[in-house]
Amino acid sequence: MADTKIVTGGPECVDQVLDFFRVDERLPHILCPGCGIGTAMNAVVRAFIEMGLNRDELCVVSGIGCSSRISGYLDCDTFHTLHGRALPAATGVKLARPNMKVVVFGGDGDMLAIGGNHYIHSARRNVDVTVFVLNNFTYGMTGGQYSPTTPTHEKAPTAPFGNVERDFDPCFVARATGAMFVARSTTFHVAHLQKMARLALSKCGFSVVEVISQCPTLYGRHQGLGDATKMLQWIKERSVDASKVANPWEVTDKFVIGVLHDREEVPPMSQLYADVRRSAQGRAGE
Amino acid sequence: MTRLLSGNEACAIGAIRGGVRFFAGYPITPSTEIAEYLARELPRAGGTFVQMEDEIASICCMNGATAAGVKAMTATSGPGFSLMQEGIGYSIMAELPCVVVNVMRGGPATGTPTRTSQGDVLQARHGTHGDHPIVAVCPWSVRECFDLTIEAVNFSERLRIPVIVLMDEIVGHMREAVDLPEQVSIWTPSRPKVPPTEYYHYDDANNYDARIASFGEGYRIHLTGLTHRKDGFPTDEPEIIKWNMDRLRRKIDDNRSWLWDLDYEDLGAETVLVCYGSAARSAMEAKRQYEEQTGRRVGILRLRMIWPFPMERMIALLRSARRVVVPEMNQGQLRRTVERCVSRDVPVVSVQRYDGEMLTPEEVIEVL
Numbered sequence: 001m002a003d004t005k006i007v008t009g010g011p012e013c014v015d016q017v018l019d020f021f022r023v024d025e026r027l028p029h030i031l032c033p034g035c036g037i038g039t040a041m042n043a044v045v046r047a048f049i050e051m052g053l054n055r056d057e058l059c060v061v062s063g064i065g066c067s068s069r070i071s072g073y074l075d076c077d078t079f080h081t082l083h084g085r086a087l088p089a090a091t092g093v094k095l096a097r098p099n100m101k102v103v104v105f106g107g108d109g110d111m112l113a114i115g116g117n118h119y120i121h122s123a124r125r126n127v128d129v130t131v132f133v134l135n136n137f138t139y140g141m142t143g144g145q146y147s148p149t150t151p152t153h154e155k156a157p158t159a160p161f162g163n164v165e166r167d168f169d170p171c172f173v174a175r176a177t178g179a180m181f182v183a184r185s186t187t188f189h190v191a192h193l194q195k196m197a198r199l200a201l202s203k204c205g206f207s208v209v210e211v212i213s214q215c216p217t218l219y220g221r222h223q224g225l226g227d228a229t230k231m232l233q234w235i236k237e238r239s240v241d242a243s244k245v246a247n248p249w250e251v252t253d254k255f256v257i258g259v260l261h262d263r264e265e266v267p268p269m270s271q272l273y274a275d276v277r278r279s280a281q282g283r284a285g286e
Numbered sequence: 287m288t289r290l291l292s293g294n295e296a297c298a299i300g301a302i303r304g305g306v307r308f309f310a311g312y313p314i315t316p317s318t319e320i321a322e323y324l325a326r327e328l329p330r331a332g333g334t335f336v337q338m339e340d341e342i343a344s345i346c347c348m349n350g351a352t353a354a355g356v357k358a359m360t361a362t363s364g365p366g367f368s369l370m371q372e373g374i375g376y377s378i379m380a381e382l383p384c385v386v387v388n389v390m391r392g393g394p395a396t397g398t399p400t401r402t403s404q405g406d407v408l409q410a411r412h413g414t415h416g417d418h419p420i421v422a423v424c425p426w427s428v429r430e431c432f433d434l435t436i437e438a439v440n441f442s443e444r445l446r447i448p449v450i451v452l453m454d455e456i457v458g459h460m461r462e463a464v465d466l467p468e469q470v471s472i473w474t475p476s477r478p479k480v481p482p483t484e485y486y487h488y489d490d491a492n493n494y495d496a497r498i499a500s501f502g503e504g505y506r507i508h509l510t511g512l513t514h515r516k517d518g519f520p521t522d523e524p525e526i527i528k529w530n531m532d533r534l535r536r537k538i539d540d541n542r543s544w545l546w547d548l549d550y551e552d553l554g555a556e557t558v559l560v561c562y563g564s565a566a567r568s569a570m571e572a573k574r575q576y577e578e579q580t581g582r583r584v585g586i587l588r589l590r591m592i593w594p595f596p597m598e599r600m601i602a603l604l605r606s607a608r609r610v611v612v613p614e615m616n617q618g619q620l621r622r623t624v625e626r627c628v629s630r631d632v633p634v635v636s637v638q639r640y641d642g643e644m645l646t647p648e649e650v651i652e653v654l
Contacts, residue, residue: 025519056504061350064511072508072519077501079353080510080520081346082376088310088343092350092358095334096308097502100354121339273334280329 013049020045020055022075029073031066032140034228036187036213040134041070043190044103047197058101061090063115066141066215067107067134084114087122090129091269098270102129103201108149109139112170116148119170123177123206128268130200130207133170136215144218156222170210172249175261180205182261184242186212188235189257199259205268212239212255288465293431293457294361296464297387298323300435301359305472306385307333308358310347312340312366315399316455317389320361341366345373345386352382353509355500357439357474361387364397367406367413374448375414378534380509381488383442385435387451389458392642401642402455404563404615410450411593417531419538421545422450422593424562428462434590440473441545445494445537452592454615456564456644482506486516488530494537538594546596550587550603557654558585558607560600560624562592565613565645572613572650584654592620600627613637613650 021027031037048058058076062068064083071078077100081089086104094102111119111133122129138156139145146156146163149170153162171182181203185193193211200207214220214231225231235255242248242258249260267275291299298320301309309324311317321337328335334351338344341362348358362370367388377384390406392398397405406413410422421441423434431453438449478485478497482505492498499505512520513527521527538545552573561569566588573584587603589596604610604627611634612621618636625634635653639645 025517055506057502059354059501072510076506078506078508079350079501080508080512081349082372082511085342085346085373085376088338088346089350089353091336091338091343092308092310092347092352093354093501094350095336095347096351096354096356096358100502117339118343121343273329273336277329277332277334280326281332 016049017042017045020048020075021073026073030069032217034214034216035066036136036215037067037070037134039187039190040132040193040211040213041073043193044132044197045074046194047201050194050198051201053101057099058103059093060103060105061086061093062105063110065107065110065139067105068110070105084110084118086110087115087118087127087129087131091122091125091127094128094270095273098274101201104129104131106131106133107140108133108135108137108170109147112148112168112173120173120177123174123179123208126178126180126205126266126268128205128270130203130209132197133208133210134213135170135210136213136219138215138219140215140218144222154223171208171260174208178206179208179261180263180265181207181259183208183259184210184212184255184257186235186239186255186257187214188232189239192257196259203262204265288463290461290463291428292319292459292461293425293428293453294319294389294459295323296428296431297361297435297451297453298327299466300432301385301439302327302331302333303470304436304439305357305474306359306439307331308348308351308356309334309360310336310338310344310351310358311360311362312338312344314341314363314366316391316458317361317363317387319458320387320389341369342373345370346376348384349373349377349380349382352384353380353501355502357383357443359385359387359439361389363389363391363399364393364406365395367409371414375416375418376511377448378414378418378420379511379513381446382509383446384448385438385442385451386448387435387453390452390454392640398642400455402564402615402644403640403642404454404565404619405640406452407592407616407619410452417535419445419447419534420450420593421445421447421538421591422452423547423591424452424589425457426563426566426588427457428460429464430590431457432464432466436470436472440471443473443475445541446496446498447537450593452563454564477503478505487518488514488516488533490516490533493533494541542594542596545591545594546599547591548587548589548596548599550585552583552585553587553603554606555583555585556608558587558604558610559650560587560589560610560612562589562620565615568645568647569613569650571647572654575647576651576654595623597627600624604628607632610634611637611650611653613645615639615645
């Protein structure tokens with residue numbers, strides 16, 4: 001992680017970051033004290049700045065949920081869509097305006113439960129978007145119900161006797177369904193997260209960064225994990241760098257962080273469709 | 287040039303001529319020919335066709351393309367139309383124009399995929415939750431599938447709302463020889479004149495016939511399905527919620543007169559047929575045969591646009607009717623609405639057929 005270029009520190013950089021937010025209109029945000037979503041948003045914005053993305057060609061798309069509120073705070077074209085539907089909407093934007101950089105934020109419920117089918121098919125299609133899955137293991141906005149990433153046996157308001165379902169790994173699903181790039185980071189490892197964001201955003205095609213995040217208000221309270229500080233401690237202790245494990249896909253009791261999958265790029269859907277258009281138009285002229 | 291076309295083909299041709307350059311859909315009988323035609327022709331026209339994983343994804347993908355400034359359409363049938371309702375609601379709230387073609391088949395559920403029906407008339411009006419404006423047109427011929435699809439694109443762009451094209455299996459699959467016009471008029475919203483700092487995406491002046499910005503034009507707009515202020519950002523202030531709801535309603539209220547679209551003949555007759563879509567073909571033939579047999583006139587009033595329902599206009603037109611007959615291929619979905627257009631002593635007779643077969647002229651003549 002030593003090579004991570006950190007943009008924090010100088011007042012200039014803070015100004016740049018602040019400038020990226022709709023400061024006057026939208027802040028303060030609606031997130032709970034100690035929530036990890038602001039940290040994740042901040043790290044991704046720093047990656048945007050680091051990469052020098054043109055904000056007038058950037059579209060941030062989200063669904064519904066705590067994480068999906070991110071779109072409303074960023075000063076670029078932003079698209080707060082329906083619950084679970086960020087990816088189809090992002091697909092429409094990307095295909096209609098292929099020159100735009102399209103970035104998607106979603107939570108574990110939004111992206112993996114109600115939006116699970118779209119997640120799979122967007123990866124398969126190789127839509128040229130970067131997805132940040134903010135995984136806090138719970139439906140925060142509706143009060144802490146269990147989600148597709150809540151571990152078996154854990155209690156939640158809709159699983160008062162313990163969750164009988166199995167959780168799944170968004171990174172594994174993304175890799176299995178065709179993503180070009182898959183990484184995991186956490187809200188504790190902010191510099192690392194910024195680096196993973198930059199790598200994902202630089203990749204052509206469908207890329208995913210899972211961000212393990214803390215929800216002290218609901219998940220932390222229900223699981224007895226304590227406040228935000230204690231939860232960050234918990235995240236830190238459970239995290240292990242991908243380089244330190246033999247097979248990251250076999251580790252179940254840790255958060256394996258780092259680049260988990262980085263395959264040779266194949267042309268994304270928008271590019272293949274541009275070829276289709278060219279050949280169809282050529283044929284029409286014959 | 288006269289061409290032999292099906293309604294579905296005419297609809298797809300109308301879409302391209304009307305300026306549609308984006309289609310996202312999912313295969314479903316009996317609408318699939320629209321998707322197949324556009325998969326071939328849209329890339330030739332410089333547009334985009336995409337087949338999504340389901341109808342929910344289709345309409346959301348279409349909303350994305352519209353937000354990026356492209357005229358977009360999808361086509362489906364009953365089960366897909368049900369799945370699209372949440373996306374239709376989003377189009378209404380975020381004021382994203384789009385055209386949703388529903389080639390009706392029998393329902394509920396999977397129903398009868400290869401048979402005809404007019405069972406989605408009320409769903410077209412009230413399918414998505416919440417109070418909302420909607421426009422639904424209902425062609426009865428192949429030529430009208432072309433014309434009304436173009437109008438649907440124009441209406442949706444002018445009013446910034448989704449427009450439903452209610453076709454049915456018969457109209458979609460029927461072939462007729464048609465002459466398509468060389469010129470069609472299409473309406474495209476203008477770009478804002480003001481700089482981004484002074485731009486409001488949901489300004490009162492932008493309710494319809496708007497000057498609007500799209501993604502990628504430097505306006506940094508925010509679109510949401512939440513109730514929003516004029517700058518697009520969510521709010522739950524009662525005053526603004528009401529303002530927003532009233533604003534949506536005014537899209538229709540302010541434009542009723544030019545929106546209403548109906549055809550009529552012989553309204554001086556004692557009995558008047560009120561009809562739409564392919565059932566209107568049977569009604570028209572019933573009128574012809576009945577008049578030939580009895581020498582008595584029968585009035586006919588055909589709705590080319592079902593929603594908004596032209597209530598005031600119908601009240602005026604049906605003033606001298608002593609009896610109204612409403613033939614429909616459903617269990618009488620529009621009858622009650624028609625009833626509200628005439629006084630209580632005028633009986634409104636419903637002729638219903640809902641077994642998947644086309645309503646016959648004989649069935650209509652029986653009640654004349």
